[in-house]
Amino acid sequence: MGKGMPRRRSASRILLVSSSQRLLLFKICYKTGAMAGRCYWATPGGGLRSGESFEAAAFRELYEETGFRTQSVGRCLAHKEFIWQMPDGERVLAVENYYVVRTAVEQCSTARWSAQEREVVCEIRWWAENELMASTEEILPSDLPILFAQALLISRPNDG
Numbered sequence: 001m002g003k004g005m006p007r008r009r010s011a012s013r014i015l016l017v018s019s020s021q022r023l024l025l026f027k028i029c030y031k032t033g034a035m036a037g038r039c040y041w042a043t044p045g046g047g048l049r050s051g052e053s054f055e056a057a058a059f060r061e062l063y064e065e066t067g068f069r070t071q072s073v074g075r076c077l078a079h080k081e082f083i084w085q086m087p088d089g090e091r092v093l094a095v096e097n098y099y100v101v102r103t104a105v106e107q108c109s110t111a112r113w114s115a116q117e118r119e120v121v122c123e124i125r126w127w128a129e130n131e132l133m134a135s136t137e138e139i140l141p142s143d144l145p146i147l148f149a150q151a152l153l154i155s156r157p158n159d160g
Contacts, residue, residue, distance in 0.1 A: 006083065009092040012058035013045030014099050015077065015151045016066060018106045018126060023148050024066065025139070027123035034089035039122075040138035043098070054097040062101060065117065067109025073099040077154070078147055087120075096141075100151040 016024040029039040044065040048057040058073040076097045084094035106126045110118070127135075129152065132145045141147070 006091050006093045008095055009084070009086075010048040010054065010057075010095045011046055012048065012054045012061055012073075012097050012099065013043045014058055014062050014073070014101050015043055015148060016062070016068065016101050016103055017148075017151055019102070019104050020106065020126075020128075021152055022106060022126040022128050023132065023151075024106075024108060024124070024126055026065075026121045027125070027137075028120050029122040030087060030120055033087045034085060035087050040140050041125075041127075041135075042140045043144070045096075055099075058097070058099045058101075064112045064114075065108075067107075067111060068101070068103055070101045070103075073101055074154075075099075077151060080141060098147060100154055 018024075023043075025041040025043060027039065027041050030036050044062060046057070046061045046065070048054065049060075052060075054076070055073055059070065062068055062070060062073070077100050078098040080094070080096045080098070082094050083091055085091050108124050110124075113121070127148075129145070129148055132139065132148055139145075
């Protein structure tokens with residue numbers, strides 16, 4: 001049986017940037033399964049539900065993962081498509097849109113986290129741009145420092 005195209009997994013990811021110009025990242029550490037032993041830093045975000053738009057998923061995921069509600073996720077900062085291995089070992093075509101959201105306060109509520117998120121997220125941290133550039137840990141996507149720099153250049157909504 002030939003290998004067909006992998007299943008598309010659409011997801012929205014959020015660059016949550018504080019007024020101190022720092023970026024919220026979660027450290028993901030897999031203890032079991034196909035990804036066991038793998039650790040990396042990533043932005044909040046997650047897969048689209050059936051019939052959900054990228055924007056709607058960005059709103060929902062931001063709220064579920066950080067407790068933060070926003071007026072607008074703005075326009076898509078970046079669109080990526082790449083092969084990704086899921087924790088259960090399935091290889092999918094990840095289709096991801098990245099959005100920038102500004103927050104005045106550096107806080108993160110884990111109250112609405114799923115059991116899986118509680119299991120794999122081992123650290124929450126706000127990163128300054130220079131810290132992100134200097135880090136030797138794995139950070140996904142690999143060009144996140146560039147995306148973060150672009151996010152910092154975007155004016156706040158309604159600023160013109």
